Amino acid sequence: MTSPRFPRTARVRARSDFDRIFQHGRRVALPVLALHWQSGEGEPRLGLAVSRKVDPHAVGRNRIKRALRETFRHLRKDLAAGDYVIVARPEAARRSGAELGEALQGLLRRAGALPASAPAGTMPAARIPPSTPDACSG
Template identity: 75%
Template sequence: MTSARFPRNARVRAKSDFDRIFQHGRRVALPVLALHWQSSQDAPRLGLAVSRKVDPRAVGRNRIKRVLRDTFRRLRDELAAGDYVVVARPPAARADAAELAAALRGLLQRCGALGTSGLPLTSAPGTMPAASPSVPIPDSGRG
């Protein structure tokens, strides 16, 4: 278990890192949050982008960032190595802490960073896994 702190080496901070992840990384999104990620050999790092378009008040933007950092910190030991940038969208301002945490966890599962989704953390095209040919498709009875 890592400490409760969120050290500098666990953060994406440099503009060049953000640019690299946005340009070359993969993306999954929900109405509340978007997640950009790029796998690497380093420990998981988090970057946050919460603009004034999301919430014009600094206190609202800081609340969103605090919840996302805390959720990432709790999940960091379970995450695949790589850089993760979370971009908040305007509905995030109306979401409570539990909804924001659930949205981040769901995005991490969808991108394959958490083990429960079974999706690989690769740069393969598409967001859905291929259908298994061994599973028969049920007949709807229409015809």
């Protein structure tokens, strides 16, 4: 999995796979997106479900799918093995690509598929030793 591309083998495409993930997978949801995840072996695979109820225009549905696919592609190397199906909700049509990406990252963290991000900064937190009354006299 050294290539940054998003090949066909990294996609959930068959209806039987979608049905299996919906029936047996874990579900985590936000008002914008729902994530169905079933752990497995091999590389992480992505399936997308963006209906006309989300956006009646194909351009809008494709924009949502493009943003989610791009975020997944960048996170793929850090994800747990398994199949992921993202279901967009009508609120997704009113969100930017960056907001959709943040929502997807949050769902993946809540599902336990993506490790928590490291705290900001390069230095570890400072530890202050407990003060003793005799140490400060002078």
